[in-house]
Amino acid sequence: MRYMLVNMQNCRMVYGQTLVELGREDDRIVVLEADLGRTTMTKLFEKEFPGRFFEVGIGEQNMISVAAGLALCGKIPFANSFSVFATGRPYDQIRVSCIGRLNIKIVGSSCGLSDFGDGATHQAIEDVAIMRAIPNMTILSPADGIETKKIVRAAARYDGPVYIRILRNDVPDVTAQTGEFKIGRPTVIREGTDVVIFAHGYMVYKSLKAAETLEAEGISVKIVNVSTLKPIDEKIIRSMASGTKGVVTVEEHTIIGGLASAIAFSLRGTGLMIEAVAVNDRFGQSSLNYEQLLEHYGLTVEAIVKAIKKVLR
Amino acid sequence: MGSVALSDRQLRIKSIQYRLKILKYIKMANAGHTGGSLSCIDILNVLYNRILRVSPQTFGHPDRDRYIQSKGHSVEALYVVLADRGFFGESELETLCRYMSRLAGHPTRKVPGIEHNTGALGHGLAFAVGVALTGKKDGRAYRVFVLLGDGELDEGSNWEAMMAASHYGLDNLIAIVDRNMLQITGPTEQVCRLEPLADKLAAFGWSVRIADGHDIPALTDVLSAVPFEPGRPSAIIARTTKGKGVSFMEYDPSWHHGVPDNQQYEIAQQQLEQLLREAGGGQ
Numbered sequence: 251m252r253y254m255l256v257n258m259q260n261c262r263m264v265y266g267q268t269l270v271e272l273g274r275e276d277d278r279i280v281v282l283e284a285d286l287g288r289t290t291m292t293k294l295f296e297k298e299f300p301g302r303f304f305e306v307g308i309g310e311q312n313m314i315s316v317a318a319g320l321a322l323c324g325k326i327p328f329a330n331s332f333s334v335f336a337t338g339r340p341y342d343q344i345r346v347s348c349i350g351r352l353n354i355k356i357v358g359s360s361c362g363l364s365d366f367g368d369g370a371t372h373q374a375i376e377d378v379a380i381m382r383a384i385p386n387m388t389i390l391s392p393a394d395g396i397e398t399k400k401i402v403r404a405a406a407r408y409d410g411p412v413y414i415r416i417l418r419n420d421v422p423d424v425t426a427q428t429g430e431f432k433i434g435r436p437t438v439i440r441e442g443t444d445v446v447i448f449a450h451g452y453m454v455y456k457s458l459k460a461a462e463t464l465e466a467e468g469i470s471v472k473i474v475n476v477s478t479l480k481p482i483d484e485k486i487i488r489s490m491a492s493g494t495k496g497v498v499t500v501e502e503h504t505i506i507g508g509l510a511s512a513i514a515f516s517l518r519g520t521g522l523m524i525e526a527v528a529v530n531d532r533f534g535q536s537s538l539n540y541e542q543l544l545e546h547y548g549l550t551v552e553a554i555v556k557a558i559k560k561v562l563r
Numbered sequence: 564m565g566s567v568a569l570s571d572r573q574l575r576i577k578s579i580q581y582r583l584k585i586l587k588y589i590k591m592a593n594a595g596h597t598g599g600s601l602s603c604i605d606i607l608n609v610l611y612n613r614i615l616r617v618s619p620q621t622f623g624h625p626d627r628d629r630y631i632q633s634k635g636h637s638v639e640a641l642y643v644v645l646a647d648r649g650f651f652g653e654s655e656l657e658t659l660c661r662y663m664s665r666l667a668g669h670p671t672r673k674v675p676g677i678e679h680n681t682g683a684l685g686h687g688l689a690f691a692v693g694v695a696l697t698g699k700k701d702g703r704a705y706r707v708f709v710l711l712g713d714g715e716l717d718e719g720s721n722w723e724a725m726m727a728a729s730h731y732g733l734d735n736l737i738a739i740v741d742r743n744m745l746q747i748t749g750p751t752e753q754v755c756r757l758e759p760l761a762d763k764l765a766a767f768g769w770s771v772r773i774a775d776g777h778d779i780p781a782l783t784d785v786l787s788a789v790p791f792e793p794g795r796p797s798a799i800i801a802r803t804t805k806g807k808g809v810s811f812m813e814y815d816p817s818w819h820h821g822v823p824d825n826q827q828y829e830i831a832q833q834q835l836e837q838l839l840r841e842a843g844g845g846q
Contacts, residue, residue: 301700304696304731306723307723307726307727309726309727311685311689311719312689312723312726312727314689315686315687315688315720315724316689316690316692316693316696316724316727317693318679318686318693319679319689319690319691319693319694319695319697320696320697322678323694323697323698324625324697325697343689343720345683346681346683346686349671350679
């Protein structure tokens with residue numbers, strides 16, 4: 251199977267546009283922003299719905315609790331910042347909202363290393379781990395613009411707390427235009443028989459490139475887009491891995507507590523070889539080039555190819 | 564509210580009865596935040612028996628007044644008042660802090676009459692900002708009352724919320740500070756100085772008044788006068804005594820979380836029953 255990976259979209263822009271669409275369809279949708287609306291693209295919503303847009307300034311703790319108050323009054327609040335600040339600074343506020351299972355949507359922009367210039371303080375590589383640890387939380391990570399739109403819409407429909415990871419940079423479309431996104435259901439992006447890759451976010455694209463490389467060598471790689479990082483359906487993961495000779499996880503996140511942890515635990519007892527491509531328990535750093543940074547942390551096509559060969563050995 | 568208006572005298576009697584119940588159920592549970600519950604109980608009494616437009620029948624109504632107890636640890640006071648107001652049966656108070664009981668050690672939404680889970684400090688005011696914002700945006704007339712601990716104001720999130728509340732002109736929001744001057748470690752002014760608190764709140768754009776937090780008519784007056792200024796949130800610094808009503812608990816931070824032993828419990832009961840007789844409500 252060949253993929254034409256030509257269409258690039260900016261997930262932030264798609265997110266902002268989707269919010270506006272949702273705003274038109276449902277007046278319960280409200281948006282909170284912590285002074286980053288020009289980059290999270292909530293400015294699009296602000297422009298069309300100034301009365302439903304709440305700028306709270308650089309105060310993420312306040313933002314999450316205000317969102318909780320709005321949610322309990324029947325609104326559907328989307329609270330925005332960079333991933334690292336949206337999850338890290340108001341951790342306790344998010345946690346309390348999850349205890350009450352409140353209908354708040356936390357949207358972390360510039361996830362992973364995608365804010366390449368700003369360095370370690372701005373790069374969210376442990377956000378999935380800390381959000382996964384909170385009961386009642388749902389975590390969604392779109393792989394491209396197409397899926398971003400579907401995921402934001404699904405989050406708005408879902409009644410409960412959700413954290414969405416939004417990529418900063420333009421990324422190629424890898425998911426299908428057709429088909430509904432369903433929370434909790436991983437999707438097969440590419441069929442294959444030898445090895446299965448579980449990936450999310452931009453790493454789905456990297457995985458596809460690795461699969462194409464290996465196809466020439468006669469290795470058949472299946473790719474699964476795990477865009478719901480919580481809840482993980484263990485049965486589906488096991489069935490998707492069964493029959494293969496090995497498993498590789500790929501994520502733009504620390505190796506601790508993210509996709510690697512979730513998949514390895516889901517596949518416990520299967521005897522399958524598992525390798526993880528992830529940030530190896532290190533903080534990020536600045537670079538003028540996103541790809542250079544991904545290379546530094548080993549999130550490359552070559553690293554994925556190497557991991558696949560390792561599980562086949 | 565639906566019930567017959569109670570006189571000041573009747574409310575004074577109620578306050579003492581509430582105190583007796585707080586101690587009774589804390590003693591029964593062998594756990595509880597005694598000092599803070601005794602300091603804020605008169606405020607809750609006036610709120611629930613005179614000010615708040617909410618009842619068990621209207622609790623689900625979008626126009627109800629909201630009460631949010633940000634200092635969630637004083638939940639015993641809230642449970643006692645909610646039971647008295649008929650939100651749940653009095654006998655359930657016996658399950659305080661028990662395994663599988665709804666009446667957990669901090670407020671949860673599982674309990675009829677409780678708007679939000681609180682207890683992690685510094686959340687309630689910002690939550691109330693969200694509720695008050697909704698009221699403004701949806702053109703609803705409800706008011707949002709928040710009870711804050713003074714020690715709780717160490718949490719910076721309160722000050723983020725203070726800014727947001729005045730920025731959005733939330734005159735439907737009323738913060739009451741239970742200013743009992745003590746937190747777990749000791750006097751608030753020694754732990755991390757709060758004063759000049761009224762000036763700080765005013766500087767954050769709030770309209771501030773100070774009241775005796777144990778004086779029923781004074782609390783009634785100040786809580787009936789909100790908003791103090793149109794377009795601004797209202798803050799009431801309620802001067803209180805931690806452990807109020809039981810001589811050996813007053814002004815002693817060790818009673819922040821504490822259960823009286825049998826002898827202490829007997830003395831506390833005797834003191835409160837004496838107050839009850841003096842108020843004209845004794846047996």
